[in-house]
Structures are given as structure tokens and as C-alpha cells.
Amino acid sequence: xxxxxxxxxxxxxxxxxxxxxxxxxxxxxxxxxxxxxxxxxxxxxxxxxxxxxxxxxxxxxxxxxxxxxxxxxxxxxxxxxxxxxxxxxxxxxxxxxxxxxxxxxxxxxxxxxxxxxxxxxxxxxxxxxxxxxxxxxxxxxxxxxxxxxxxxxxxxxxxxxxxxxxxxxxxxxxxxxxxxxxxxxxxxxxxxxxxxxxxxxxxxxxxxxxxxxxxxxxxxxxxxxxxxxxxxxxxxxxxxxxxxxxxxxxxxxxxxxxxxxxxxxxxxxxxxxxxxxxxxxxxxx
Numbered sequence: 001x002x003x004x005x006x007x008x009x010x011x012x013x014x015x016x017x018x019x020x021x022x023x024x025x026x027x028x029x030x031x032x033x034x035x036x037x038x039x040x041x042x043x044x045x046x047x048x049x050x051x052x053x054x055x056x057x058x059x060x061x062x063x064x065x066x067x068x069x070x071x072x073x074x075x076x077x078x079x080x081x082x083x084x085x086x087x088x089x090x091x092x093x094x095x096x097x098x099x100x101x102x103x104x105x106x107x108x109x110x111x112x113x114x115x116x117x118x119x120x121x122x123x124x125x126x127x128x129x130x131x132x133x134x135x136x137x138x139x140x141x142x143x144x145x146x147x148x149x150x151x152x153x154x155x156x157x158x159x160x161x162x163x164x165x166x167x168x169x170x171x172x173x174x175x176x177x178x179x180x181x182x183x184x185x186x187x188x189x190x191x192x193x194x195x196x197x198x199x200x201x202x203x204x205x206x207x208x209x210x211x212x213x214x215x216x217x218x219x220x221x222x223x224x225x226x227x228x229x230x231x232x233x234x235x236x237x238x239x240x241x242x243x244x245x246x247x248x249x250x251x252x253x254x255x256x257x258x259x260x261x262x263x264x265x266x267x268x269x270x271x272x273x274x275x276x277x278x279x280x281x282x283x284x285x
Contacts (some may be wrong), residue, residue: 005120012080013042018057018185019263021087021095030158031127034092036055036135040122043082047116048077052138056200057268059192061229063236064254068110071238072230074119074150076200078139081121085137091123093158095134099132099215102247105152107238124153132159144280177276180261180268184235188223190255192244196227228278233266235260239284246280 005155008167032105052066062070086095103188111117124136134157141150193207206222213221225248252258252269258277269278 004102005042006039006069007151007157008041008043008081011046011077012084014083017080017083017087018204021083022088024089025094025096025188026094028094030093030133030160031281032126032133034126034133035090036092036123036126037085037088037090038123039085040120041085041101042199043078043081043119045116046077046119048073049114050113052199052201054098055115059195059199060230062230068111069113070230071105071107071233071242071244072226074111074117074141075105075139075152075154076202077117078119078121078141078152079200081119082137082139082154085121085162086135087122091135092126093134093156097159099157099159100114100154100248101157102155102245103152103226103229104105104243106243107149108149108241108285111150116144118146128162129157130162132157132162134158169233179270179274180260180263180266182259186231186258186260188252188254188256188258190221192223192227192254193221196224200224200225204273218251219253221254223254223256225278227281228252228269232260232262232269232278235284236267238282241285242282243285244280244282246278248278249276252277 038066056073056076057064057070085091117138119141121137121139122160124138127134134155136155137154139152140148142148197207202224206216206218207224208221210220229246242246252271256271259270265282267280268276270276
């Protein structure tokens, strides 16, 4: 648990943090037993920009104009604060190349669009994985009275050589997965990443253009992982008090075509050849 709670006066700007994280990554050697920051960064009095929220709702498929934040939107609000932690000198994993592997969101009740919220982010811990070291970052949103109403746990993997037998995520045996019934098919235009980046503030170059994506080893731009989750949840529908978990399996290339499948609270996103991009589950809190 974090043991220091410095307050921020405003949401950090992402571009300088990404540049700083890239520069400091040259001196980082990730390992699961490394020390990590115990700071909880707090952003009090946070208010929602209504124009950016509307753009986010449109690109993700949520209805616009409702007096409740989409389930995934607090993650967008907290992401710059999380990047500030991950770009720091005391965060042991290099920021470039970090892979968002999973997210678990718990909402106790809907958050109003208007009014002020208190947002906080901290690093919960590190864990050894088969392909490297994984960090868990926790984002919390509280009311002005201090009641916890929303929280998420996101895992980020730094790939590196490992030794021994680290803990690994559960993996299905080949051929064991039964595809969920297809509910909708979506054609994703090439500007999906740019539109989501403009709405969310996450303008990572791997999401914006084929040329910048190729610099990082991708044949084309790829969709933001949190966009794929949000798009699926917009189609799925949610109760007010809810727990959602999602695991990112493979990047979605842009432009592209995907199918959204759902059954009994589970959902998935698949590409051509039944390639699995995302799995998830929705259940009442």
C-alpha cells in the first residue's frame, strides 16, 4: 500500500512524461524483486471536461448527454497520473514497451458528470511472469466525502529474459476455447486510434499512423486496448454496481474488421481467422 499522499494541482501533461520515461528507461533493469514507489498521487477536485467526454463517448459507442460517466472513463482521467508514476526514476520498469495486459474495474455506483471527484493512483506491487515482470497500478475515485465509488487494477508487463519458474497467467490449452456467439461485426477505420487519442489524451505513436507504428515493430497502427474494452462494454450494457475484468490477448490492427461476441456475462473481440484480441467478463458487484 502507498504510504505517502502528495496532492497534484492539475492533471499532468502526458507528452513530457512520456519523453522523461523514455530517457530514464535506458538506466532501468526490470526484475520482480525491485523496489518500487510507495507514493499515492492524489488529484483532488477533479472536474470533467464535457467536450472531451462527448468525443470519448462518440468514438467508443457510448450514448452521449447522460448524467453519468461511462464505466471506463475514470481510467482515462487517471491515466496521466499513472504515467507520472511510471515515468519516475524510482519506477523500476522502462516505460517504452510496457504492455497493458489486463484491467479489472469495480464500480459501486455511477459517477455524475458534473461535480468534483478525488482521484488517486498508486503502484500495488510487482510480480514475475513467464515473459518478464508485471506491475499492478491501482486507480481510485472517491466522493468529496471520501467514499470509494470506483477503482481499477491495471497490469503492465515489461518483457525481459527470466530465470526460474515465475508465476504465469492461466492459459487455455490449444483448441480448448469455444468462441462466444457473435453479436455484432465492426469495421474499424484507420483513424480510430487518432480519434480515441484526441478524446483520451493518449497519443502513443503506435496508435496514430502506420509509419510511427512501424518504428515500434507493428505493420500498421493498432487500436488502444482501453478503446477495445470500452467499445465492447458500450455494446454489452452494464448495471450500476458492476465488476468488469478484461485481458488483452493480441493487438487490433487499423484499419481492420472484428467481431464482438457475448454470452452469459462474458464477452470477447475476435479478428479474421478467429484471432482472439480481448476476453472479458461482466458481473454485478
